[in-house]
Amino acid sequence: MPLRAKVASSVSRTAAALSRAAGRGDGSVIGGWIGLKIDPDLLAHLAAGRAIALVSGTNGKTTTTRLAAAAVGVLGKVATNSFGANMPTGHTSALAKAGSTPYAVLEVDEHYLAQVLEATEPHVVALLNLSRDQLDRAKEVAMMAQLWRAALVRHQDIRVVANADDPMVVWAATPPPNHDHRINPPQVTWFSAGQRWHDDSWVCPECGSTIQRSGDQWWCTGCPLRRPQPQWTVEDDGVLDPTGAWHKVSLQLPGKVNVGNAATALAVAAEFGVRPVDAVSRLSSVTSIAGRYAQVERDGRLIRLLLAKNPASWLEAFDMADVAPTLLSINARDPDGLDTSWLFDVDFSPLRGRQVLITGDRAYDLAVRLDVNEVPFQHVRSFDEAVRAVPPGRLEVIANYTAFQDIRAELDRVN
Amino acid sequence: MSTESLRIVWVYPDLLSTYGDRGNALILARRARQRGLPVEVLEVRSDQRLPATADIYLVGGGEDGPQALGAQRLIADGSLHRAVAQGSVVFGVCAGYQLLGNSFFAKGTKCAGLELLDITSDRGETRAVGELAGDIDARLGVPPLSGFENHGGRTHLGPSVSPLARVTAGVGNDGASEGAWRGKLLGTYSHGPALARNPALADLLLRWATGIHQLPPLDDTWPDRLRSERRAAVAAARA
Numbered sequence: 001m002p003l004r005a006k007v008a009s010s011v012s013r014t015a016a017a018l019s020r021a022a023g024r025g026d027g028s029v030i031g032g033w034i035g036l037k038i039d040p041d042l043l044a045h046l047a048a049g050r051a052i053a054l055v056s057g058t059n060g061k062t063t064t065t066r067l068a069a070a071a072v073g074v075l076g077k078v079a080t081n082s083f084g085a086n087m088p089t090g091h092t093s094a095l096a097k098a099g100s101t102p103y104a105v106l107e108v109d110e111h112y113l114a115q116v117l118e119a120t121e122p123h124v125v126a127l128l129n130l131s132r133d134q135l136d137r138a139k140e141v142a143m144m145a146q147l148w149r150a151a152l153v154r155h156q157d158i159r160v161v162a163n164a165d166d167p168m169v170v171w172a173a174t175p176p177p178n179h180d181h182r183i184n185p186p187q188v189t190w191f192s193a194g195q196r197w198h199d200d201s202w203v204c205p206e207c208g209s210t211i212q213r214s215g216d217q218w219w220c221t222g223c224p225l226r227r228p229q230p231q232w233t234v235e236d237d238g239v240l241d242p243t244g245a246w247h248k249v250s251l252q253l254p255g256k257v258n259v260g261n262a263a264t265a266l267a268v269a270a271e272f273g274v275r276p277v278d279a280v281s282r283l284s285s286v287t288s289i290a291g292r293y294a295q296v297e298r299d300g301r302l303i304r305l306l307l308a309k310n311p312a313s314w315l316e317a318f319d320m321a322d323v324a325p326t327l328l329s330i331n332a333r334d335p336d337g338l339d340t341s342w343l344f345d346v347d348f349s350p351l352r353g354r355q356v357l358i359t360g361d362r363a364y365d366l367a368v369r370l371d372v373n374e375v376p377f378q379h380v381r382s383f384d385e386a387v388r389a390v391p392p393g394r395l396e397v398i399a400n401y402t403a404f405q406d407i408r409a410e411l412d413r414v415n
Numbered sequence: 416m417s418t419e420s421l422r423i424v425w426v427y428p429d430l431l432s433t434y435g436d437r438g439n440a441l442i443l444a445r446r447a448r449q450r451g452l453p454v455e456v457l458e459v460r461s462d463q464r465l466p467a468t469a470d471i472y473l474v475g476g477g478e479d480g481p482q483a484l485g486a487q488r489l490i491a492d493g494s495l496h497r498a499v500a501q502g503s504v505v506f507g508v509c510a511g512y513q514l515l516g517n518s519f520f521a522k523g524t525k526c527a528g529l530e531l532l533d534i535t536s537d538r539g540e541t542r543a544v545g546e547l548a549g550d551i552d553a554r555l556g557v558p559p560l561s562g563f564e565n566h567g568g569r570t571h572l573g574p575s576v577s578p579l580a581r582v583t584a585g586v587g588n589d590g591a592s593e594g595a596w597r598g599k600l601l602g603t604y605s606h607g608p609a610l611a612r613n614p615a616l617a618d619l620l621l622r623w624a625t626g627i628h629q630l631p632p633l634d635d636t637w638p639d640r641l642r643s644e645r646r647a648a649v650a651a652a653r654a
């Protein structure tokens with residue numbers, strides 16, 4: 001590593017430690033920010049010599065990254081940005097802090113995938129899904145798929161592990177069709193993890209025709225784009241690998257969506273030569289991730305935190321949550337997106353019959369939505385008030401990004 | 416009303432539903448049912464024929480590609496034109512507002528609109544993203560518009576339409592006027608579930624569709640609190 005990069009890396013680690021000691025944050029962003037100021041190529045220098053996997057998509061990337069890091073850990077030490085700091089500053093911090101490791105599994109914000117591909121030259125990139133998220137500032141879904149595709153065309157040597165169930169991802173993962181219209185180039189490994197959300201992929205990104213669905217299958221009515229045959233699939237509470245062997249997945253994380261994330265993690269690890277039979281037991285070591293799924297007891301209430309940032313992830317959260325009193329908290333600060341329109345893309349009716357409490361900066365937007373949805377609720381001004389309003393026992397908390405961080409801070413930054 | 420029940424058509428949810436547009440159908444249906452009016456909501460996908468005899472048509476927002484495709488299909492289908500000729504109500508939001516006009520721009524190309532509203536849309540230099548507020552045309556008798564906008568278009572109104580509102584915050588059509596209306600056709604840049612923050616506008620559409628001039632009042636505690644909170648937020652941002 002050049003001297004400048006060494007200095008930058010060292011200062012980066014120190015700043016991260018200071019940030020944590022001062023209680024200002026996880027230190028997972030500030031360290032990288034300072035390091036990159038000293039050496040703009042620091043991320044590339046830190047990445048050099050490591051076999052790297054990148055994990056990107058709208059939803060599930062933090063959890064899948066943690067699961068993949070656990071699976072790749074069969075082979076040796078793995079650096080990872082497990083705090084969910086998923087932009088280049090976070091990657092820089094994570095690699096600097098980890099020191100020399102043979103492997104790294106990095107979660108990447110979908111907007112930064114092209115840049116991080118360039119800087120880290122990964123061995124494999126996992127593409128999970130693309131759906132509407134913070135649309136007031138995020139790229140529209142089709143534009144994001146186009147950006148991914150353009151980035152991957154420049155890196156055709158990279159292995160891709162991609163979601164066969166998401167037409168936008170399939171299109172992004174396959175370079176422009178050649179003369180014989182083959183759309184399944186050999187370097188892509190397809191997985192199927194089940195997908196509840198379909199509302200962002202009714203129109204073919206290739207030709208603009210309607211996409212038809214029937215059961216698991218989907219196909220474009222106007223061009224050859226269709227669901228590729230997945231090599232990795234979820235079956236019951238386990239994963240079928242490309243050889244047809246089934247592996248039971250025992251997780252400490254709730255919901256079917258996390259069995260799908262486990263399938264993806266095993267597929268990523270397999271690209272490094274890890275056999276699923278050797279990795280699958282390690283997945284149960286993953287508990288909560290930066291507070292997500294964390295369970296905390298307070299005043300006799302067993303509080304569980306679920307992060308839901310966009311319509312697709314709300315649907316998954318309702319599936320994970322127990323039938324128990326539920327607090328919903330919504331903010332619309334910069335990291336959340338300023339627009340709350342997406343609340344009407346979520347059907348809250350699964351919450352009928354549960355005691356529902358609402359809070360957060362934008363509780364009134366949620367109130368109007370629940371009222372229209374005929375879900376009775378109670379508005380509370382604070383997290384403490386919510387805890388007092390429910391009987392002892394389970395309290396599920398479902399919140400979007402900054403609302404989640406606010407509640408996590410109330411619970412002493414629980415991990 | 417055309418039949419026993421109020422028929423609401425959500426036009427092309429497969430194409431024109433980017434920002435919670437479903438909300439407008441849900442809100443209209445609920446406010447009608449709360450008045451004891453039977454309601455039927457039809458979601459008509461772009462590969463299906465649009466019925467020409469519904470009472471209210473909702474045309475929502477969408478990305479450029481789906482917007483252009485939606486306009487082509489609506490022109491080819493022709494049912495929306497027949498419905499308008501028979502006095503149906505049309506509520507267009509964002510991309511759905513633009514495509515009711517003479518022309519609009521999508522992916523850098525000028526596209527033909529439905530020519531139901533005398534408006535033309537082109538591209539602004541900047542994208543309009545943020546709170547949108549305005550004083551609504553007094554003839555419509557509804558309180559100020561409260562919404563959120565997110566669009567790159569600028570819309571110019573011809574002589575046969577009236578602006579929906581005079582902008583007090585945000586951009587709307589051009590920074591001065593927002594939306595347009597003529598007869599029982601109404602369009603706005605207040606995107607997505609625009610009626611969530613504007614229950615009086617929802618009731619205006621219901622009055623147009625049913626011909627009932629005095630709809631029983633509803634408990635609007637939550638929409639009213641939301642409107643006050645947004646009004647305060649807009650005022651605070653300006654101060």
